[in-house]
Amino acid sequence: MPGTGENSSRQPSDSPDYPGSSQVESSVSPDYPVKTVAVVGLGKIGLPLAAQYASKGMRVIGCDVLAEVVESINAGLAHIHEEAGLEEAVAAAVAAGTLSATTDTTGAAKQAGVVVVIVPLIVAPDRSMDYRNIDAATRAVGRGLRRGTLVVCETTLPVGTTRQRLGPMLEKESGLKAGADFHLAFSPERLYAGRIFEDLRRYPKIVGGIDEASTKAAVDFYRSVLDAEVWAVENTETAEFAKLAETTYRDVNIALANQLALYAASREVNVNEAFKAANSQPYSHIHRPSLGVGGHCIPVYPHFLLRDATNGELSLVRDGRDTNDRMAEVGLQQLDRLLGGLQSRRVLVLGASYREDVKELAFSTVFPVVKLLHHAGAQVLVLDPLFRREELQALEAEVVDDVDTATSQPVDAIVVQAWHRDFRHLDWRRFKGLKAVLDGRGSVDPAAIRQAGAAYIAIGISETRAAAPK
Template sequence: MKEKLLSKETKLSLIGLGYVGMPIAVAFSKYVDVIGFDVNENKIFQYKNGIDPTNEVGNKAISECKVEFTSDETTLREAKFHIIAVPTPVNQDKTPDLYPVESASKVVGRNLTKGSYIVYESTVYPGVTEDICVRILEKESGLKCGVDFKVGYSPERINPGDKIHRLENIKKIVSGMDEESLNTIAEVYELVIEAGVHRASSIKVAEAAKVVENSQRDINIAFMNELAMVFDKMNISTHEVVEAMNTKWNALGFYPGLVGGHCIGVDPYYFIYQAEKLGYHSQIIASGRKINDGMGAFVADVVVRELVKKGYSPKKAKIAILGLTFKENCPDLRNSKAEDIISRLTEYGIKPEIVDNWANNKEAKTEYGVSLTNLEDLRNIDCLIISVAHDENKNLTVDQIKKITGSVKDKLIIDVKSCLNKKLLEKEGYFYWSL
């Protein structure tokens, strides 16, 4: 397969061109012919015109790459190596929403040819690839898995917005349904993964590894968030406690914060769901999720509490939130926990102004029903909330903040990410609080 791809005898396809799929397609296109497929025609239009809405590789890389961007699924028949990288969100009741991966499997199945390999990168609980996806592929194609085609699983590890830990320098977990498919899949990925690959013993092990690595981070952040809530009652700076703790060689270096996005804030629910299907009710992971899901409301409650202490009527106070995307320096709005702050404030009858230069105004309106404001237009703000540590938020100067708040007396700075200079702001006369 590797030689056929390199000699352009066949093609590689990427199904799902979001924050994960698009960088993979661009990386492989440097070596082999790549078909980049997505059902979103607007997204395909942007890619064809050299626009990278994800900001993961940039407009220049999109313009110069040789990916054949298309929303015509029949084009997939020209490929023998398919990578499926569609999102796997959760439903309102926190159960896995497998519709995207099932739909992608149907698309590939309808256009599958003998001798093909299908690799899933979407996060799923152990068993989904072999027990659900394979059945769909067989039904749609009329072919037999293990005889006419083979499957594997290689969990995505791309960190949106991270310009240091990239696809090429993150070790890749690969797996296959048998030894032959494992070796083939590993060889193909080794074309672009400079850090090398780790061969998992089975598809289920690879599926579990992905869910567990994000659940581990979720639990550690939940621990810090619980400490933050307790330290708030003790009037102790969590950030200063963590800095002191981190002087020990084996400290883990986690900080409290809002946990959103389509990985850490979602993957643990896949583990919890499958565990409960087997009769085990998660305790630690479920508790961690409960804590992290409640942090937006906790921050909003702190805002109201401190406004009242300062003599404000919360409904009449002017509040601005800097940051709506789920993480810093990234335009991804999915599962934003800054929105949880907004929702809680809305319950109090408060309508804050929202600023985020990374977010798309139309998407913000569609996703959360909010309209974005320019930073330059903020005036006489009583409470400034820094919810996302975008570079421009971290680099705010005292003069900029004074321009936003007008006066300093009794004005509040709620710094969720502890990214501003506490001592400097307090010296100026601001009330400063951080998570």
């Protein structure tokens, strides 16, 4: 990751000057002040962005299709409660008159000098892409687009989408020409749920426009609203690809850790000691093996590249994706063998989220874990303190509300799917009849499991080591 500088808007020394740099003067003059910003999409990323821009003195109009979201924000209440500092930021901005919300995206675009679109591109479980939401948002912006406006998309997109799909939509709806009449750029969000404001300060902001003037306009805007470096790249395609490259890099490296772990297990190697020793070298950063990868980003965005890869291109990426997708099955096969079968076994899954301490189910490995357990004939229970019972209905498993309920009846095995902080002081001895724990995140102390009289299983732990005494 390139270095960042607090309150720095300089171009990184190893990043080429963006085309035209500060010498480029745009022929497109805004009809009204750039200080009005429309943020289209007030979800887990969009609302924090709106609050951030408002904190920098912008007049922000947030746009969302959900009337209840708009009403909540206009009352000074954030509808997202898990993001540190967000509720206070929204309340302060609304009270100061710098943040308001509306369902009228077209009307907001008419008033804005900058429009930031952060509407999700929906990806189905089969990895097919549904553009309907972002297309509708783009058309609504286009109907209100005025000469001189800067439109920036922050939604992660396949390479070429900004120029080839969104640009023509904006032109058709507005009657204007991208580049000649309005600016168009892409700037991927690079944010981690739960620490968005921190990440906005920490990571360079990547920006690429369809032309030099669009890049300059986007750079100038982000310099005015962020306390991080603004990293300009050649064009929208480069910016789109940068986001896909960074997430794919992580996916492939996680797959490497999983493949190495399976190799180690087959040869009775202590994988945790080996990885720790390897990582003592500054250039080695081997991940912990796990049951797989979840969330909106890492398991999804490699498919944006793979969808048009040809003639064996990106074979490493495809292999890495396949590896990570099968790790839940690998882990449960270990559990099945150790227990002598899963038929009629009571198995408790700890954590439904795709990662610890975040309330998000998107592409969580809890789904294949529960499905595979059901297929093996197990009785499946799920415990996640971050969710209400009704929010976990899609799992089609028995939801337990708390540890007391979970320990009221015997369980044969536990699968640690997300290691929330609420689980970190568990007394494993409370679980009656516990025979094995599958540590899907490599986060649990094996000694504590064995002291409870259970076997400890994890990706990379051989079955001999799993059954070994303390």
